[in-house]
Amino acid sequence: MIKRGAILLLLFALCSTAVRAYDFAATVPSGQTLYFTREAGGVQVVYPNANNSPTAGWNGFTRPTGALTVPATVSDGDSTYNVLSLGNHSLYGCAGLTSVTLAEGISAVGNSAVRNCTSLTTITLPSTLMSIGDFAFVDDSALTDVWVGAAVPPTTGSNIFYNIALSACTLHVACNAVAAYGAVAPWNGFGTLVDAGCQVTLTVQANYASRGTVTGGGSYNAGTLVTLAAQPATGCFFACWQDGDTLNPRMVNALTDCSFTAMFFREQRDTLWLGDGDTLVLHDTVVLSDTVYLTVQVHDTVTLYDTIHDTILPTFYRLDVTSGNVALGVGVGSALLPAGTLAEVCGLPLEGGRFVCWQDGSTENPRQLTLTGNTSLQAVFEQLSASAVEASPWRVSVSERYMKISGVAGQQVRVYDVAGRQLYDTTAHHEALTVRVAAPGAYLVRVGEGPARKVMVN
Numbered sequence: 001m002i003k004r005g006a007i008l009l010l011l012f013a014l015c016s017t018a019v020r021a022y023d024f025a026a027t028v029p030s031g032q033t034l035y036f037t038r039e040a041g042g043v044q045v046v047y048p049n050a051n052n053s054p055t056a057g058w059n060g061f062t063r064p065t066g067a068l069t070v071p072a073t074v075s076d077g078d079s080t081y082n083v084l085s086l087g088n089h090s091l092y093g094c095a096g097l098t099s100v101t102l103a104e105g106i107s108a109v110g111n112s113a114v115r116n117c118t119s120l121t122t123i124t125l126p127s128t129l130m131s132i133g134d135f136a137f138v139d140d141s142a143l144t145d146v147w148v149g150a151a152v153p154p155t156t157g158s159n160i161f162y163n164i165a166l167s168a169c170t171l172h173v174a175c176n177a178v179a180a181y182g183a184v185a186p187w188n189g190f191g192t193l194v195d196a197g198c199q200v201t202l203t204v205q206a207n208y209a210s211r212g213t214v215t216g217g218g219s220y221n222a223g224t225l226v227t228l229a230a231q232p233a234t235g236c237f238f239a240c241w242q243d244g245d246t247l248n249p250r251m252v253n254a255l256t257d258c259s260f261t262a263m264f265f266r267e268q269r270d271t272l273w274l275g276d277g278d279t280l281v282l283h284d285t286v287v288l289s290d291t292v293y294l295t296v297q298v299h300d301t302v303t304l305y306d307t308i309h310d311t312i313l314p315t316f317y318r319l320d321v322t323s324g325n326v327a328l329g330v331g332v333g334s335a336l337l338p339a340g341t342l343a344e345v346c347g348l349p350l351e352g353g354r355f356v357c358w359q360d361g362s363t364e365n366p367r368q369l370t371l372t373g374n375t376s377l378q379a380v381f382e383q384l385s386a387s388a389v390e391a392s393p394w395r396v397s398v399s400e401r402y403m404k405i406s407g408v409a410g411q412q413v414r415v416y417d418v419a420g421r422q423l424y425d426t427t428a429h430h431e432a433l434t435v436r437v438a439a440p441g442a443y444l445v446r447v448g449e450g451p452a453r454k455v456m457v458n
Contacts, residue, residue, distance in 0.1 A: 021050030024076040032064035035090075036074060042082035045070060047089040057093065065096030072103035086113045088133065095119055102126050104149075109136050111157065118142060124149075127174065131155045138162040147172040147196060153181050161186050172196035182430035192404055194434050196221060202252070203259035204228055211236040211264035220254040225415075225423050225437045227251050230262035239263045246318075246336050251423055251439075320376045321345045321420065328353030328381035330444065330452075332420040341371050347379030348420065348444070349451045352389055356380045394447045396455050401440075403455060406432040408447050416444040416452065 022035035025048070035048040048061045068091075073080050086102065088110035097117045101124040102109070111133035114123065120140045127149035134157035137143070143164050148154070151174045171190035173181045175198035181187040204217035216228035229249035230238045240246045242261040252260070317339055321331035333345030346366040347355040357363045359378040369375070394407040405413055408428040415424035415435055423443075424435055437443060437457055446452040 022046050022048050026074045026076060028069065028071050028074065030067060030069040032066070032068050033062045034064065034070070034074075035061070036076075036081070036083075037087070038081065039084065042084040043074060044085045044087045045083065045090045046087040047092060063094045063096065064091060065094065065098075067099045067101075068097055069101040070103060070106065072105040084108070086110055088112060089115070092116060098122070100124070102129065104128055107131070109133060111135060112138065115139060121145065123147070125154070127151070129154045132157060132160050134158045134160070135162060136160040137164065140164055143169055145170050145172065146190070148181070148187075149174050151175070151177050151180070153177075153184055153187055156186060161189070167191040170194060178434075179429040182432070188430060192399060192402060192434055193432065194402065194436065200254050201257045202226060202228075202254055203257075204262070205259070206230070206262050206264055207242075208264060211266070212238060212262060214260075214262045216249075216252075216260075221436070224254045225251050225439075226254050227439050228260055228262075230264070232264050236264045236266055239265050240336060247419075247421070251417060251421065253423055317371045318374045319343055319345070319371060320374075322376070322378045323347070323420075324359070324378050324380045325353070326418075328383060329355060329379060330416070330418065330420040331377065331379045332416065332422065333377075334420060337371055339371055342368055343371055344368050345377055347381065348416070348446065349381055350444070351392065351451045351453050352384055353381045353451065354384050356382050392447070392450060392453065396445055396453065398455065398457055401436050401457060403435045403437065403443070403445065403457065404432055405435065405445060405447070408433055411448045414446045416446070418442045418444065418454075420444075 023037045025033055025035050027033050034045050036043040037046050049059045070083060070086065072083060074083055083103065083106055085106060085108035089112050090110065091097065091100065091114045092112055093116045095116070095118045097120050099122040100114055100120065104126045105128050106126055107128050107130045109129070109132045112135045113133065114120065114137050115135055116139045118139065118141055121142050122145045123137065123143065124147040129148070129150050132154050136157070137160055139162070141164065146169065148171065166186070166189040169190050170192040171181060171187060172194055173196060175195065178193055178195050182193050187193070198221060199219050201219050202217050204214045206212045206214050210233065212230055212232040214228065214230050216226050220226055227249050232238045238248055240263050241250070242263065317337060319333060319335050319337055321333040323329050323331045327350070329347055329349040331345065332348050333343060335343070337343055344366050347358070349355050355365050357380050358367065359380060394405060397404045397406070409431045411428055413424070413426055413428050413433055414422060416422050426433070440457050443455050443457060444452040445455050
């Protein structure tokens, strides 16, 4: 038989357990107090009050406020534990929270874990996150940005973003994960979906530091359109980049680590004569890939001459593709290319315009030609009547440097600058595609094989 005193002790112990729903409290590095329970392999962040439902308030316990980072590890006395998850209701009703960041290693967010945090604008979830429970972020009405590091979308419970205007929010996802998140709910409900992960490095330099300066080098998110510029010093001139491109400034799509060298030459030139009567104009000495070249001009063609191997590099010819009416279309394909290159050019109509032919009468579009000399082509366009203009089924919206192109699932999407240089080319795997551009200005967006649309980015 259990004695009366033992029964009272047992009841007291049960009451104590009911009041306290956590094993220990700890102050995390971001300054807030969190409450933890021990479990196999580590600890879980928990709601501290067991006697009240979360809607009754924290009842004397300290609510986290401000910018909270839930750390990867936490200590209790001499013991240190891995933080495994954010438990059910663990941050419920913390109206003073402005951001929540979960450290790498945390793998789960429980039911209603960050619910009714009405000042919360940003949530950052780690690459280790695997699951999110029911109603996890419900009523976080100030939310604008969610960052998810997981390459594969975490599994989600019911209505995790209920009562949040997702169309006004931005989802930032792991490197190359845009298609995966854009294909499943609730992630495809975000108004803007961007790749925030892949970092690539562009190295931009001058062939001689004393002859000019360059800008545009640095670390960028993969797919960023970057403007490179070369400014020659007094007494020097910019000729081209090491790949033969003469545009300055030029825009490049930062997809992989790569380098660009601006070729600056001195303006002073010497004239040489060869035995066969050809005249050479000696421009300068150049170093490319640890090889010394002389830049010479034979007749009207600039050539790189390899002084070490006594060979002449391929002759480059200029291909200029222009438009007869820039309000109706643009010429695509201008470049400086080696002799013998099979080049492709295009007369790209804008909405309201139609390609007619090239100035030489050819109607081939796109058109291929082999470069045997400097070549100029002009595309001829005509104005369509109002009744002949078909409305494009796709749409473009602009937010800062982002263009969101909607209604493009399964179609090829290309972005050009107003000079007709192609900056971006991909196939959309979901209903909307977001492209970030490097600078304000006018851009051309083409979906499929239809006409392009001019888009202004401020």
